[in-house]
Amino acid sequence: MRGQGYDGEGNMSGKYRGVQARVKELYHLAMYTHCCNHVLNFVISTSSRLPVIRNAVATISDICVFLSRSAQRVSIFQDNVEREVLGSASSRQKLKPICATRWVERHDSIIIFVTLLPEVVFTLEELQQENKQVEVATKAATLLNSVGYRNACF
Numbered sequence: 747m748r749g750q751g752y753d754g755e756g757n758m759s760g761k762y763r764g765v766q767a768r769v770k771e772l773y774h775l776a777m778y779t780h781c782c783n784h785v786l787n788f789v790i791s792t793s794s795r796l797p798v799i800r801n802a803v804a805t806i807s808d809i810c811v812f813l814s815r816s817a818q819r820v821s822i823f824q825d826n827v828e829r830e831v832l833g834s835a836s837s838r839q840k841l842k843p844i845c846a847t848r849w850v851e852r853h854d855s856i857i858i859f860v861t862l863l864p865e866v867v868f869t870l871e872e873l874q875q876e877n878k879q880v881e882v883a884t885k886a887a888t889l890l891n892s893v894g895y896r897n898a899c900f
Contacts, residue, residue, distance in 0.1 A: 751781045790849045803852070805892045806859050807844040809866060812885060814841070819882075822872055826865040841866070867893065 750769055752758035758765045759778065766778035794800065813819050827839045842858050845851035859866070870893070873886035 748775060749777050749779065751779050753781055753784045787847070787849045791847075791852075803844060803856070805889070806856060809870075809889050809893070810841045810843050810855070810859070812889060813866070813869065814843070816882075819869070819873065823865065823869045826868045826872070827862065830865050830868070863893075 750766055752764075752766060756764060759780065761767055769776050770778065794803075813823050823841075824839070839862075840858075841862060842851075842855040844855045867890065870886045870890040874883050874890060877883040877886065
């Protein structure tokens with residue numbers, strides 16, 4: 747063994763008790779380096795300091811959490827997706843939460859969100875107009891306003 751590379755988690759990269767330390771005990775020449783893919787992921791994730799990007803990702807994340815935190819909201823969203831997606835080429839029927847640590851996963855989540863944006867808007871409008879819980883209707887209105895598709899036509 748010539749080298750080893752892991753992510754930055756302590757159980758893998760720990761200097762005294764991590765996997766890299768245990769491997770190094772057996773193979774003294776097996777130098778540890780932080781995985782290049784993880785380093786690239788950290789650079790991309792932290793380099794997006796533009797407020798518009800941070801706000802967009804936060805809005806998408808808030809919507810995904812809001813819609814997934816209630817069986818009723820999940821059901822309404824799924825009904826809208828089934829009604830609208832049946833005739834389209836999209837096979838994606840569920841929002842994917844934004845991953846905090848993997849940029850590729852975050853990218854996939856955003857693409858799925860954009861694909862399902864009309865269904866998201868329909869769901870938020872429905873929750874805003876027909877929900878008897880004031881806090882749910884208010885949150886739906888706030889998120890709808892954040893997306894910028896108030897009374898949109900798709």
